[in-house]
Amino acid sequence: MKTETIVLLKGDGIGPEIVTEAQKVLQLVSDARKEANDMEFEFKDELIGGIAIDQTGSPLPEQTLNSCLNASAVLLGAVGGPQWPRPATPENPHPPRPEQGLLDIRKKMNLFCNIRPCIFPCESLKSKSPLKEEIVKDTEFIVVRELTGGAYFGKREEENAEGVAYDTIIYSVPEVQRITRIAAQLALAHNPPYPIISIDKANVLASSRLWRRVVTETIQKEFPTVKLQHQLVDSAAMIMVKNPSALNGVLLTENMFGDILSDESSVIPGSLGLLPSASLNGWGKESNGLYEPIHGSAPEIAGQNIANPIGTILSAAMLLRYSFGLEREAKAIEKAVAKVLDDEEHGGLNVRTKELGGNATTTEIGDAIRKAL
Amino acid sequence: MKTETIVLLKGDGIGPEIVTEAQKVLQLVSDARKEANDMEFEFKDELIGGIAIDQTGSPLPEQTLNSCLNASAVLLGAVGGPQWPRPATPENPHPPRPEQGLLDIRKKMNLFCNIRPCIFPCESLKSKSPLKEEIVKDTEFIVVRELTGGAYFGKREEENAEGVAYDTIIYSVPEVQRITRIAAQLALAHNPPYPIISIDKANVLASSRLWRRVVTETIQKEFPTVKLQHQLVDSAAMIMVKNPSALNGVLLTENMFGDILSDESSVIPGSLGLLPSASLNGWGKESNGLYEPIHGSAPEIAGQNIANPIGTILSAAMLLRYSFGLEREAKAIEKAVAKVLDDEEHGGLNVRTKELGGNATTTEIGDAIRKAL
Ligand SMILES: CC(C)[C@H](C(=O)O)[C@@H](O)C(=O)O
Ligand SMILES: CC(C)[C@H](C(=O)O)[C@@H](O)C(=O)O
Numbered sequence: 001m002k003t004e005t006i007v008l009l010k011g012d013g014i015g016p017e018i019v020t021e022a023q024k025v026l027q028l029v030s031d032a033r034k035e036a037n038d039m040e041f042e043f044k045d046e047l048i049g050g051i052a053i054d055q056t057g058s059p060l061p062e063q064t065l066n067s068c069l070n071a072s073a074v075l076l077g078a079v080g081g082p083q084w085p086r087p088a089t090p091e092n093p094h095p096p097r098p099e100q101g102l103l104d105i106r107k108k109m110n111l112f113c114n115i116r117p118c119i120f121p122c123e124s125l126k127s128k129s130p131l132k133e134e135i136v137k138d139t140e141f142i143v144v145r146e147l148t149g150g151a152y153f154g155k156r157e158e159e160n161a162e163g164v165a166y167d168t169i170i171y172s173v174p175e176v177q178r179i180t181r182i183a184a185q186l187a188l189a190h191n192p193p194y195p196i197i198s199i200d201k202a203n204v205l206a207s208s209r210l211w212r213r214v215v216t217e218t219i220q221k222e223f224p225t226v227k228l229q230h231q232l233v234d235s236a237a238m239i240m241v242k243n244p245s246a247l248n249g250v251l252l253t254e255n256m257f258g259d260i261l262s263d264e265s266s267v268i269p270g271s272l273g274l275l276p277s278a279s280l281n282g283w284g285k286e287s288n289g290l291y292e293p294i295h296g297s298a299p300e301i302a303g304q305n306i307a308n309p310i311g312t313i314l315s316a317a318m319l320l321r322y323s324f325g326l327e328r329e330a331k332a333i334e335k336a337v338a339k340v341l342d343d344e345e346h347g348g349l350n351v352r353t354k355e356l357g358g359n360a361t362t363t364e365i366g367d368a369i370r371k372a373l
Numbered sequence: 374m375k376t377e378t379i380v381l382l383k384g385d386g387i388g389p390e391i392v393t394e395a396q397k398v399l400q401l402v403s404d405a406r407k408e409a410n411d412m413e414f415e416f417k418d419e420l421i422g423g424i425a426i427d428q429t430g431s432p433l434p435e436q437t438l439n440s441c442l443n444a445s446a447v448l449l450g451a452v453g454g455p456q457w458p459r460p461a462t463p464e465n466p467h468p469p470r471p472e473q474g475l476l477d478i479r480k481k482m483n484l485f486c487n488i489r490p491c492i493f494p495c496e497s498l499k500s501k502s503p504l505k506e507e508i509v510k511d512t513e514f515i516v517v518r519e520l521t522g523g524a525y526f527g528k529r530e531e532e533n534a535e536g537v538a539y540d541t542i543i544y545s546v547p548e549v550q551r552i553t554r555i556a557a558q559l560a561l562a563h564n565p566p567y568p569i570i571s572i573d574k575a576n577v578l579a580s581s582r583l584w585r586r587v588v589t590e591t592i593q594k595e596f597p598t599v600k601l602q603h604q605l606v607d608s609a610a611m612i613m614v615k616n617p618s619a620l621n622g623v624l625l626t627e628n629m630f631g632d633i634l635s636d637e638s639s640v641i642p643g644s645l646g647l648l649p650s651a652s653l654n655g656w657g658k659e660s661n662g663l664y665e666p667i668h669g670s671a672p673e674i675a676g677q678n679i680a681n682p683i684g685t686i687l688s689a690a691m692l693l694r695y696s697f698g699l700e701r702e703a704k705a706i707e708k709a710v711a712k713v714l715d716d717e718e719h720g721g722l723n724v725r726t727k728e729l730g731g732n733a734t735t736t737e738i739g740d741a742i743r744k745a746l
Contacts, residue, residue, distance in 0.1 A: 021490075077547060081736055099576055103577075112685070129615055130504055130615050130616070131503055131504055131505070131614070132504070132505055135503045136532045151542060151578060152577055154539065156580075157579060158579045158582065158583070159546070159582075159583045161584075162545070163545050163546030163547070163583075164543065164544070164545045164546075164583075165535065165540060165543070165544060165579045165580045165583035166527065166541050166579065166580055167541070167542045167578045167579055167580050168539050168540070168541055168542075169539060169541075169542065170538070170539040171539075172535070172536050173532070173536030173537075174536070195464045201629070201632075203470070203472055204524070204525055205540045206475075206530060206538045206540055207527040207529075207538045207540050209532075210531070210532045210536075210537075210538035211529065213532075233632075233633055234632045234633050234635075235379050235636065237610065237633045237634070237636050238636045238637060238639060238640050240637075241503055241614055241637060241640045241641070242503050242640040243503070256574070257633075259574075259607045260606055260607050260630075260633055261610070263605075263607035263608065263611045264377060264611060264613070264614060264637065267611050267614045268614070287536035303379070317404045317413040350565075360651045
């Protein structure tokens with residue numbers, strides 16, 4: 001029987017509380033797999049973000065990175081808070097920022113593929129969207145964002161003597177190929193297969209023209225059954241509000257556009273607290289991945305046992321699906337979440353945290369989900 | 374008495390129909406100013422876009438550019454259509470694209486400031502927004518987009534032998550200063566002054582850090598009474614859907630982010646056909662400007678007298694305001710538009726084109742607005 005290590009990066013703010021609830025859910029799965037003599041999970045806590053800065057001086061300490069590189073998967077809470085960066089001093093004129101830990105871990109674990117589903121976790125929450133219900137009701141897409149290229153990691157120069165600063169949006173053929181392949185696998189994992197909608201600014205950017213050409217060729221050659229469309233990023237930002245279900249499928253895009261569009265999409269389902277994400281370095285069991293809710297560290301409500309752990313618990317479901325191929329277990333968690341969240345009319349338990357109009361605590365939500373499992 | 378030349382670039386698709394209606398409105402103003410012995414408008418038609426490609430080989434012929442450079446203001450309809458670019462041939466492997474005419478005229482007229490109000494043209498249209506009415510009802514902001522810098526005009530290289538392509542996001546201190554000054558003038562033109570919300574990605578991009586520093590210093594030194602906030606572009610894209618009135622004010626941003634955010638914002642008021650834009654090369658009467666509706670050339674409905682001319686007529690109002698300082702006339706047009714569009718309950722005439730549920734033709738809308746004036 002194999003022991004698989006999952007690194008927990010609880011981070012700052014509400015991070016510890018929400019990761020703890022997700023860990024308990026993963027423990028249930030571990031117990032069941034152990035019973036079946038298949039495998040068990042071993043959890044290992046490491047530091048990241050602000051707390052890591054305070055304890056080690058770095059937002060991504062060497063030890064954390066090494067543990068993550070050697071783990072089977074990583075579950076992260078959230079990083080950041082108003083106390084960071086710490087004030088600049090003569091000895092430390094550029095105190096480190098917690099988010100740098102995130103950018104560094106992406107690059108060093110080679111997590112080139114970020115996946116963010118924009119799907120309602122349950123029926124009755126459709127009325128919580130800022131969009132009209134008739135407009136959002138059939139929305140179901142997955143944003144696939146390239147995460148280690150583009151302007152985020154291209155050459156840049158801070159303001160020079162002439163008062164000029166620049167960044168470089170740069171992409172290579174293999175970078176676009178590998179992210180396209182994961183998008184296609186995700187499209188095919190759905191039944192019937194999702195179409196891929198690739199988003200770029202090919203009418204202006206050279207990097208987007210390369211992107212469009214390579215996406216097209218990769219799909220044509222390697223995944224001829226997958227449908228592919230192209231959409232300009234400005235139109236996509238518009239359609240996402242006007243008629244989001246027109247984007248149903250896999251939205252495949254480069255790093256910066258993906259940052260903007262995935263955040264835009266995240267408010268569609270009505271509560272940021274509910275949405276998970278995965279960042280992968282490949283496809284299949286052999287790949288490593290970092291899983292985290294899309295929301296921030298919410299320092300204003302930290303330590304009060306009122307934060308919503310569902311985004312983290314659904315991230316744990318993604319972890320089971322993408323890092324361990326445990327599709328059945330992932331679906332079971334998603335179903336349990338829907339059951340807990342949905343109102344009675346839709347066969348649910350209507351157990352919700354405050355921001356969704358309920359009064360359940362963080363631990364109560366976790367308990368209810370485990371019970372529903 | 375001065376004669377002021379306005380160049381009309383009708384362009385493709387519905388362009389000719391909608392510009393004609395706006396021209397008639399401008400003619401009314403001209404007649405009135407002439408009566409007052411102040412000035413009159415002279416109109417001059419020039420080619421741009423697809424029709425210019427077909428008649429001259431270029432989407433922005435030399436003659437068009439010269440007329441625009443010598444004009445007091447330019448009013449544009451729309452460019453593009455499915456027939457362009459024309460198929461590539463051995464002699465012409467890269468047939469010109471109509472949009473290139475737009476990019477070229479921006480650069481050659483030095484139209485560095487693009488202004489797009491996100492404001493409901495009348496009360497009763499608030500129910501047409503894809504967002505819930507209680508969420509959008511107080512939305513009132515103006516997007517100010519830098520239009521001649523950033524990734525649009527930075528150095529780029531198409532795919533090289535190593536299979537790499539790149540673009541450069543580049544900004545200089547004076548470029549950021551001049552656009553900040555116009556944003557501040559716009560903020561002060563409102564009573565009480567709008568706050569400025571500057572949007573960037575300073576946690577990642579060097580060009581954004583320069584942007585943030587120069588915006589901050591310019592406002593502090595030159596416009597100390599104007600309130601300034603900063604917002605990351607990903608959060609802004611999110612807030613625009615979740616709670617758009619939190620962005621009320623002037624949203625100041627660089628070219629690419631402005632492209633995405635202004636399109637995202639444009640669906641908030643419910644009909645693209647209603648929204649105007651201005652692109653300026655400075656502030657005050659001495660500056661030149663190009664005015665155009667934000668929608669496209671809608672070739673599928675061209676020539677049927679059913680396109681909505683209101684976006685173009687409101688662009689003509691902006692032309693009067695920004696190129697001639699005719700604030701009173703601009704306001705009168707905006708009021709006439711509101712009167713024509715609004716339903717009876719709100720004191721309006723409920724004259725609307727098809728996409729807004731009415732059955733008025735392009736010319737009927739134009740006539741109704743002129744009558745209401
Ligand atoms: C914190 C920031 C650098 C990061 C990004 O822009 O990638 C965040 O917005 C995200 O999307 O994970
Ligand atoms: C046509 C295109 C090049 C243009 C742009 O990206 O600037 C358009 O989207 C716009 O916003 O005017």
